[in-house]
Amino acid sequence: MMLRLGLYLLVIAILSACSEGDHERARPSNTIATRIDRRHDEQLFKTETPTWQEPKHYPWDHEGAGRHAVITKEYFRCRGSDLNPERVVEQSNGNPLYLHDCGGAERHSLPLRDGTEFVYPILIDLLNHLQVTLDRRVLITVGHRCPQHQKYVDHSPNNPNAKHMIGAQVAFYVEGMEQQPKDIVDAIIDYYKTEPKYEAKTDYTEFKRYDKDTDVRTQPWFNKEIFVKLYQADEGRDSDNRHPYPYISIQVRYDFDSGQPVRYNWNEAHRNFHRW
Numbered sequence: 001m002m003l004r005l006g007l008y009l010l011v012i013a014i015l016s017a018c019s020e021g022d023h024e025r026a027r028p029s030n031t032i033a034t035r036i037d038r039r040h041d042e043q044l045f046k047t048e049t050p051t052w053q054e055p056k057h058y059p060w061d062h063e064g065a066g067r068h069a070v071i072t073k074e075y076f077r078c079r080g081s082d083l084n085p086e087r088v089v090e091q092s093n094g095n096p097l098y099l100h101d102c103g104g105a106e107r108h109s110l111p112l113r114d115g116t117e118f119v120y121p122i123l124i125d126l127l128n129h130l131q132v133t134l135d136r137r138v139l140i141t142v143g144h145r146c147p148q149h150q151k152y153v154d155h156s157p158n159n160p161n162a163k164h165m166i167g168a169q170v171a172f173y174v175e176g177m178e179q180q181p182k183d184i185v186d187a188i189i190d191y192y193k194t195e196p197k198y199e200a201k202t203d204y205t206e207f208k209r210y211d212k213d214t215d216v217r218t219q220p221w222f223n224k225e226i227f228v229k230l231y232q233a234d235e236g237r238d239s240d241n242r243h244p245y246p247y248i249s250i251q252v253r254y255d256f257d258s259g260q261p262v263r264y265n266w267n268e269a270h271r272n273f274h275r276w
């Protein structure tokens with residue numbers, strides 16, 4: 001008992017000795033505290049008054065692009081993913097069909113033209129035009145779909161989205177204008193009225209309504225170059241368009257640059273891209 005008490009006192013003695021020592025070192029007895037004042041205009045380094053400077057231009061900026069990042073073909077890459085689960089659908093003969101998604105942009109390229117990845121430029125130009133004139137961000141939900149991802153999302157044999165496979169179709173909505181899709185269609189039509197290369201070309205500047213049956217209730221719009229569909233909030237839903245908003249789909253019908261009609265073609269869809 002005595003031994004334990006002795007040890008206890010010894011520990012206290014050591015601890016208090018240490019703390020006293022620290023205290024001594026931290027505040028020597030001969031320290032004099034002095035107040036340091038400076039006048040308001042007294043400074044060690046003179047700093048210039050800031051002046052406005054033009055912001056730097058980055059490679060993804062270009063003249064007239066507005067405040068949103070310029071849309072390029074990169075935004076059109078396939079949205080497939082290895083992480084998507086296997087889908088089982090029943091075929092008309094009653095047998096199950098097992099569908100697996102593609103690996104997305106990590107596993108394959110965009111469609112090719114002359115060995116280079118290619119998306120019809122009218123789609124890129126139109127979406128950039130919308131971003132600038134509406135001053136809102138365009139959100140692409142579907143650009144290119146490789147055949148495997150297309151089948152995974154929609155296995156119907158005659159689906160209206162086949163041109164996604166050849167880089168000639170895009171689905172999107174505009175942030176902040178989710179409930180005004182008709183205004184976006186008007187802005188698309190406006191593009192043809194303001195773009196000098198279409199001047200005096202009425203088959204481009206005048207849009208007609210498509211009155212035959214399609215998968216949408218709103219009659220689509222079309223000119224010589226594009227076909228525009230408006231999907232309401234309860235139409236055209238698939239795993240790429242899971243958002244609750246109406247959206248716009250643009251298909252290219254005719255290529256202004258090459259002067260050729262743009263049609264879905266099995267070879268172009270299935271063989272014309274790199275896999276890795």
Ligand SMILES: [Zn+2]
Nearest residue numbers: 078080102146
């Ligand atoms: Zn894919």
